[in-house]
Amino acid sequence: MQKLKRYGRLYRVLVSQFLKTILQSRVDFFIGLLGFFFTQIMGIAFLYLVFEQIPDLQGWTLDQLIFIYGFAQIPRGIDHLFTDNIWMVSWWMVIDGDFDRYMLRPMNVFFQVICEKLQPDALGELLVGMILIFLSISKGVLIVDAAHILCFFISVSAGAVIYTSIKLFFATIAFWVKQSGPFLQVAYNLADFAKYPTEIYSKGVRFLITWVIPFAFVAYLPASYFLIEKSALATIGLECLIALIFWIVAYSFFRYGISRYESAGN
Amino acid sequence: MKKFIRTYLPFASNELKRNMAYKGAFYLFTLCSLFGSFIQYYLWMAIYGSAQGAKLGSLTREEMVVYVFMSYVTSSLTMISVSRELGKDVVKGSVVMNLIKPIDYRLSLIAKGLGTMVYHFMMPGIFVWAGLEFYKWYALGLPVVNIGNLLLYVVSVIFSFFIYVLFDFCFGMIAFFTTYIFGMQMAKDALLSFLTGQLIPLSFFPEIVERLFEFLPFSSMVYTPVMIYLGKYGISELWFVLGRQLVWVVLLYLLGSLLWKQVTRRMIVLGG
Numbered sequence: 001m002q003k004l005k006r007y008g009r010l011y012r013v014l015v016s017q018f019l020k021t022i023l024q025s026r027v028d029f030f031i032g033l034l035g036f037f038f039t040q041i042m043g044i045a046f047l048y049l050v051f052e053q054i055p056d057l058q059g060w061t062l063d064q065l066i067f068i069y070g071f072a073q074i075p076r077g078i079d080h081l082f083t084d085n086i087w088m089v090s091w092w093m094v095i096d097g098d099f100d101r102y103m104l105r106p107m108n109v110f111f112q113v114i115c116e117k118l119q120p121d122a123l124g125e126l127l128v129g130m131i132l133i134f135l136s137i138s139k140g141v142l143i144v145d146a147a148h149i150l151c152f153f154i155s156v157s158a159g160a161v162i163y164t165s166i167k168l169f170f171a172t173i174a175f176w177v178k179q180s181g182p183f184l185q186v187a188y189n190l191a192d193f194a195k196y197p198t199e200i201y202s203k204g205v206r207f208l209i210t211w212v213i214p215f216a217f218v219a220y221l222p223a224s225y226f227l228i229e230k231s232a233l234a235t236i237g238l239e240c241l242i243a244l245i246f247w248i249v250a251y252s253f254f255r256y257g258i259s260r261y262e263s264a265g266n
Numbered sequence: 267m268k269k270f271i272r273t274y275l276p277f278a279s280n281e282l283k284r285n286m287a288y289k290g291a292f293y294l295f296t297l298c299s300l301f302g303s304f305i306q307y308y309l310w311m312a313i314y315g316s317a318q319g320a321k322l323g324s325l326t327r328e329e330m331v332v333y334v335f336m337s338y339v340t341s342s343l344t345m346i347s348v349s350r351e352l353g354k355d356v357v358k359g360s361v362v363m364n365l366i367k368p369i370d371y372r373l374s375l376i377a378k379g380l381g382t383m384v385y386h387f388m389m390p391g392i393f394v395w396a397g398l399e400f401y402k403w404y405a406l407g408l409p410v411v412n413i414g415n416l417l418l419y420v421v422s423v424i425f426s427f428f429i430y431v432l433f434d435f436c437f438g439m440i441a442f443f444t445t446y447i448f449g450m451q452m453a454k455d456a457l458l459s460f461l462t463g464q465l466i467p468l469s470f471f472p473e474i475v476e477r478l479f480e481f482l483p484f485s486s487m488v489y490t491p492v493m494i495y496l497g498k499y500g501i502s503e504l505w506f507v508l509g510r511q512l513v514w515v516v517l518l519y520l521l522g523s524l525l526w527k528q529v530t531r532r533m534i535v536l537g538g
Contacts, residue, residue, distance in 0.1 A: 028446035035452025042456050042465060049470045054317045121449065182294035189298045193305055200312035205304070 007108075011115055018118040029120050036124030040073060043195065044132070060197055063141040064227050070132025071226070072195045072219030075159025077125035083164050084119035090171035091181040097264045109258055110168075110251070142226050151225065151236045158236075158243040159218040163191070165243070165250035166213060172250070175257035178264060187213055194219040217242045273369060274377040281381030296390045303338040306465075310334060323470040328406050329496055330467075335398045336492045337464050342386045344426040344487055345458070348375040349438025353447040356438075365530065372435055372522060379431045415497045418504065422491040425511035430487050432518035435526075442529045463489030483514040 022029050044066060051062040060068075093099045102112045136142050170187050173180035190208070194215040198206050210216040217239045225235035285292065314327040325333060352375065355361040364371045402408045437454060441447050459465045461484035468476050468489050479485050490507050493499060499507060 025446070027444055028449065031444065031446050031449035031453070033449075035449040035456070038453045038456035042460050045460065046466050049466055050313055053322045053470070054313055057316050058312050182291040186294050186298050186301075189301050192301065196305070196309060201308050205308070 007111060014115050015118065018120075022120055032121035033124040033127070036121050037128060040125060040128040043069060044128075058197065058199055061141075063136060063139050065196070066132055067136040067141060067227060068197065068220055068223040069195050070129045070136065071223040072191075073125045073129030073132070074156045075163055075218050076191065077122045077129055078156060078160040079163035079167070080119055080122035080125060082118065082160075083114045083167060084122070085113050085117040086164070086167045086171045087181070087184065088117070089113060090167075090174045090184045091179060094174040094261075095178040095264055099261065100263050103258070103261065110254065143229070147232070148226060151222075151232055155222040155225075155236050155239060158240045159222065161243040161247050162214060162218050162239075165246040166215075168254050169246075169250040172254045172257040175261050191215045191218070196220070214242050214246065274373055277374050277377035278381035278384070281378040282385050285382060285385040292389070299342070300338070300390070300394075303334055306334045307331065323467050324498075325467060325469070325496075328402070328408060331406070332398065332402065332496060333467055333492055335394055336495050337488050339391050339394050339398075340423060340426065340488050340491050341462070341464050343383055343391055343423055344430050344491075345462075346379045346382045346386070346427070346431060347434055347451075348379055348431050349434045349441070349447070350451070351375060351378070352435065352438035353441035356441040357447075361533075372526065375435065376428075376431050379427070383427055411495065412497070415495055418508075419491050419495040422494050422508060422511060425508070425515060426487050426491055428515045429483055429511060429518060432515065432522050433483060435522050436518065439525055439529050442533065458484060458487070461485070462487045463492070483518065486511045486514055 047062060047065055047069070051057075056062075057065065089099065102109050105112060137144060142148075166187055167184060170180055170184040173183055190213050193201065193205065193209045198209065198216050198220050201209075206216075222235050222239050224230055225232060310330050311327075314322065314330065320326055322330070352361075355364065361371070364374070399410050403410050437450075438447075440450055444450070461479055461482060463479075463485060468479050468485055471479065480489075486507075490511060494504070494507070
């Protein structure tokens with residue numbers, strides 16, 4: 001309990017520092033926000049243009065697709081906001097020997113990694129996600145009641161955990177090969193597949209994004225729970241289970257990696 | 267002319283060698299960027315499956331397959347960033363070292379870009395292209411591309427390369443005003459994927475928007491060469507679009523010279 005309190009206090013200190021950096025470099029903050037905002041908006045514009053030509057996409061309407069797209073941004077944004085420093089581990093920290101300082105401090109290493117940075121760019125993704133979800137609610141394509149609202153929060157948290165686990169897993173490879181950024185990039189980019197209904201893909205791709213790198217559980221599957229009456233257990237429940245399994249695998253792998261860590265610095 | 271080539275060729279060949287040295291990472295990045303094309307491919311197949319007519323935005327399903335992969339090949343050949351290096355040089359201050367050398371900084375960046383282009387042509391350009399043509403012939407039962415279109419495509423791609431690099435040089439000068447170039451790059455890439463026709467053929471836009479976009483230099487970067495490859499232009503149109511590309515090369519060159527003169531006049535570098 002004492003320990004938890006200490007970690008909580010440290011995180012608060014970090015957040016206040018982070019807010020100061022935003023205030024200090026406001027232009028950078030807005031540029032970053034704009035960058036991610038634009039990227040996502042273009043995807044939506046694409047859907048609008050396509051739906052000028054077709055009535056529906058394999059049974060999905062434009063409104064439904066927009067919800068799936070927007071919903072996919074929320075867990076991605078949450079993970080991006082809090083754990084962006086994992087990228088640094090996979091790209092630079094191990095090869096530069098910067099990782100040493102985490103090993104020297106008497107604190108949880110994973111906590112140290114993620115608490116070093118909050119990524120304000122993520123707010124661009126969260127903003128787009130929110131806008132699209134509110135748009136979907138106002139158009140009445142969603143089922144809104146207490147159970148669904150509760151499930152929404154559970155689902156985005158579980159989705160963020162899946163993102164973090166995948167990132168952590170691929171970053172951990174750096175302990176062996178010193179730099180695992182490219183691997184992480186490939187895995188992370190697979191998430192783009194999950195912005196659309198998985199039915200449009202061939203069997204191989206569907207298998208890959210469902211069971212190997214489970215991004216289908218982050219977006220499309222839970223989103224379908226909010227759109228069409230599907231059982232919560234088969235969608236959100238399964239998502240939580242997958243999140244738990246992947247977290248355990250990734251975190252144990254990370255712990256094992258740390259135990260094998262050899263400094264590359266001098 | 268001989269001296270010119272002797273001065274700038276090493277920039278290109280060194281860049282080529284540098285690219286070859288970091289092969290592993292590059293293969294993975296190529297794989298990543300190909301994901302995007304495959305997502306588009308599946309998406310378009312589903313879209314055509316749900317459409318009533320055989321043509322969408324004046325393209326048939328088979329032409330769309332060609333469009334998706336050729337726009338990937340084209341953008342990997344032409345959209346080679348020089349602003350990243352320019353930005354790094356400016357932020358670090360090492361740009362002054364380039365200003366005191368008796369070479370044209372912009373030309374050296376373009377030469378480096380050419381080196382990267384040659385590398386992208388070998389890997390993965392030619393493989394994706396060959397794969398596509400094989401798929402067209404084997405699975406779709408279509409004739410392979412005719413040689414005339416292919417040659418015109420190559421000419422157009424070379425123009426596209428210059429348009430992009432010259433534009434990107436102008437864009438990179440933003441680095442003189444802000445240090446957070448990563449965010450600007452993201453915004454630029456997102457906008458360009460739209461304006462160049464990478465994400466969706468310009469013929470999908472409402473007529474008036476399409477006209478406007480075709481007028482801008484961006485359509486010349488990807489959309490024009492791919493449409494030439496598909497043989498979508500008649501003879502007179504062909505001259506027009508190639509001429510338009512040439513005009514943009516000249517205009518962007520002049521714009522770049524003008525801006526460069528302006529910013530270097532007010533530049534202050536600490537260290538470097």
